[in-house]
Amino acid sequence: MCTNVAIIGGSMTKFGQRDAWIRELLAEAGEKCLRDAGVPPSTIDHVYISNMASGEFEGRTGVMNALAHDLGLLPAYSQRIDQTSASGGAGMYGAWQSIASGASEMTLLVGGEKMTHTDTATSTDVIASITHPDEYKHGATLPSFAGLTARTYLDRFDAARESLAKVAVKNHANGVDNPKAQFRKRIDVETVLESPIIADPLRLYDFCPVSDGSAALLFCPESVAKEYTDEYAVVSGISGATDTHVVHERADPTTMRAVEAAGSNAFRMADLTPDDIDVAELHDMFTILELLQMEALDFAETGTAWKHIEDGRTQRGGELPINTSGGLKSKGHPLGASGIAQGYEIYEQLLGKAGARQVTAETGLTCNLGGFGNCATAAIMEAK
Known part of the structure; x- marks a missing residue:
């Protein structure tokens, strides 16, 4: 068990209307995060992807496996986390748990969404799926x-x-x-x-x-963090x-x-x-x-x-x-990325x-x- 979970790296892409698709957005944030921490891909034990609706927005599933491949993280365990617009925060909790439990010594968390390419009616319908069916109808x-x-x-x-x-x-x-x-x-x-x-x-x-974008954070035990840097943050409560x-x-x-x-x-x-x-x-x-x-x-x-x-x-x-x-209001709200972007700030x-x-x-x-x-x-x- 690990009592002190540290964050030793982070990144955020430009939010807004992006030409890149979800797989590219996730890879952009993930690669920048690893570079920020000075950690090689081979050290990653777990990789978590916070994403609400890559299937609905883009017809793209299996984004966690694709990212592990694209960043050279194999054979790291990969998992996608969907908790609607709270997917980023849920990803932070999941990444923290993976370190705190002792199951991983280096966990990469990446969140992202590609939303702006759809028409307003389609994106509204996807987001509205969060509500209860009886309320929606x-x-x-x-x-x-x-x-x-x-x-x-x-x-x-x-x-x-x-x-x-x-x-x-x-x-x-x-x-x-x-x-x-x-x-x-x-x-x-x-x-x-x-x-x-x-x-x-x-x-x-x-x-x-409505936004496209991605963000990432790198989690590890505080004892490991000290091997890489003198400056880091600890998640003291979650x-x-x-x-x-x-x-x-x-x-x-x-x-x-x-x-x-x-x-x-x-x-x-x-x-x-x-x-x-x-x-x-x-x-x-x-x-x-x-x-x-x-x-x-x-x-x-x-x-x-x-x-x-x-x-x-x-x-x-x-x-x-x-x-x-700038908050979601100004910074933007690519659903799966938002909670992680909060953590990055x-x-x-x-x-x-x-x-x-x-x-x-x-x-x-x-x-x-x-x-x-x-x-x-x-x-x-x-x-x-």
Whole structure:
């Protein structure tokens, strides 16, 4: 058994519309990650691929075997992990487990998705398959859940509609300084509030884009990490949890029980509290989700996260910078890659490699969601 699991390498490709197909995207991130860590392919025992829908989007399956071949990782054990839009976070948990259990001494995790080549109707249908069939047949989509929940939150807590717009504005501003982000342009509150309505009260700029891209992380025991580098991060807490698949069965749609459970377990494992976190990457597929996760993770009391947005606490220069990468909103959301890209941003921040996005951080957290909080994985990382 290994009690201290380290991350010694990471990479992220450019997110956005890419000419490369899924096999090429995965290989690009995997190769860059190995090079970043200075680790030869022959040392890899396990390789995990986080991917939701290569079969549906591209008609391509067996991506884990293909990557093992393409990177020269044979005879490493390979496995694909699908947990819908939380596939990246689930991959981090799986890679951590492979090291912590003692089954592997070097595990490569790569996540990716190729989505932009399909028409809007096709990609919408694939993503909508996350929802329960009974909800889907009545037209209840992820955007509609977001709109209904946002309206409930704004009305119940007398929150300012502008606070949701300011989440998008903040994350776009952070994305400007991320060379791998899909959208590298600043926006203002007026732009958000005047954009087309998608699911009232949410508008176009409250939603993340459809994206291609990949990201990777390399895991090993801390004892092995010291053989390769003096700078690495340790996963001190990690946990996953599941909420109801049928969203309307939840007692309160503004309460993300899977995030609460995953977060509290991760904090307990790390022997840390929310006050100990210096930087966080949250799953802002919709702007309302950033607020709901802040409250579920105890970064803010129930009904008050919007006030923290208003007072600048989550800005890059604030007390708790959130989504310094640009978040899903600006960086992009290639489903299987997103959770790993969150981990990569925290890894870069902890090692002081985030460039213009750099904040002062020794401890960071990621939270990756499946569907509208149907499942979640939270991870806490510390610099060593």
